Amino acid sequence: MHDDQVDVTTETVATLIQEQFPQWSGKPIRLLSSTGTVNAVFRIGDDLSARFPLRLADPAKTLAVLEQEAQASAELAQVCRFPVPEPVGLGKPGAGYPMPWSVQTWLPGTVAFEADPSGSDDFAEDLAAFIAALRDADTRGRSFRGQGRGGVLTDHDEWMATCFEESEGLLDVDRLRQMWSHFRELPRKGADVMTHGDLIPGNVLVAGDRLSGVLDTGGFGPADPALDLVGAWHLLQSGPREVLRRRLASDDLEWERGKAWAFQQAMGLVWYYAETNPTMSALGRRTLDRILQ
Template sequence: MHEGQLDVTPETVRELVDAQFPEWRSLAVRPVASPGTVNAIFRIGERFTARFPLQPQEVAAARRWLEREAAAARELLGRTRSPSPEPVAIGEPGGDYPLPWSVQTWLPGVIAADEDPGDSVAFAHDLAEFVRDVRAIDTRGRTFEGQGRGGELPAHDEWMETCFRHSETLLDVPLLRRTWAVLRELPRGDTPDRMTHGDLIPGNVLVAEGRLAGVLDVGGLGPADPALDLVGAWHLLESGPRRALRERLGCDDLEWERGRAWAFAQAMGVVWYYERTNPAMSRMGRRTLARITADPPSA
């Protein structure tokens, strides 16, 4: 999926686990099939999940991210009714793997990419509750750091132009350009940053019997535009449950449209970038864009 992507084999994981966590030598190691794009994921026994970053980077930078991810997971733990992973350990480079890696608790459930909850109003209510609970976490004076989604929409113009250029043969780019031209103008107003998960896509959400069973990839937890977590309305829900989520959260028009804008920007990126290397992610982006353009923003 990425240039220079690291290869992580079960044999390498077994070697690293045995050497660094000998108390787990008796536990089976097995890969987890996932549409995720950041980590290779392996189960260690029944209780733990090992996550190995796929993109080459400096060891110090990788360790800082894993430490930040663990801190975010601890901050979220127990703050929502829906469970989230608990950080367990950070492993060191070794054998054929050159970077630090992490261990978290395993959460039961099926990712929404495999068990679509899009028609479930009950799931929409669960998701709204999760968003509301995350927003209630104290920012402790922190504000958006200025990287990635969650600040000002026009800051993403250059990236969107890259996406439009790469999508010429894949999507109705003239329509999508017109859509972005409207969305990018949405004002932020004086709404303060609130805590957000930041990446509520199907691969990061667990489902059981049509209900929200857990939320994964919580390392991006942090202060941002509170509309950011509304991306889940477009990535995860059809029109009826989407309205139910909006009603449960009490979103005004501006907040709702900014959530649409953040979902649009994310979806535009994954369609072309993962078209050949991660078709599930690319299809997710196409579905999100179809939902957005079927219910266009007001000019």
């Protein structure tokens, strides 16, 4: 998926486990089929998973990111009633793999890409309860760290210009440029709250038509209160989307800013993963379609 991607095999993972976590030696190791774009994920036995960053980066910087993600995941687990992975350990480079890596608890369930809950009011209620619980968590004086989605919309103008250029021939770029011209002008109101930051189908687990767990919690942190509303567009059809909005009491401005963050994310998915991750590209198209409607 990426020009700087590092391949990881089950043999490499088995060697790393044997050398660094011998207490888990002998457990079956299985590469998980995943739409994920950041990590290769391996299941270790029945109750653990190992995550290996896909893009080559400085090991010291990668370790700092993994340590921060572990801390964030542990903090989120304390404020959320829904199951989330909890950090277990950090591995070191070795066996030909050049970066640190992480181990978490394994959560049962089916990702929302496979068990689509988009038409369920009950799922929308659960998703709203999850977002509300995070919003109620104490920021402890922290504010948005200034990277990625969740800060100032106009900070993403350069990226959006790239997306529009790369999307020529794939999307109705003229119409989408007009939409971004509207979105980027939406004023910010309200202090930062704690957010998940990436509520897409691949990060949500479903049992029946209910939310059974949330993955990729390492981005838990302070951001725009509208940020987690991306889930309304990535995960829900129009009826359940209104259920979530009512449950969270989102006013018109917050709702539009949530739509803006979903738009920003979706625009990047369509063209970047058009050949290498068709499921993620299709997610971007579906989200844009929902916004355009």
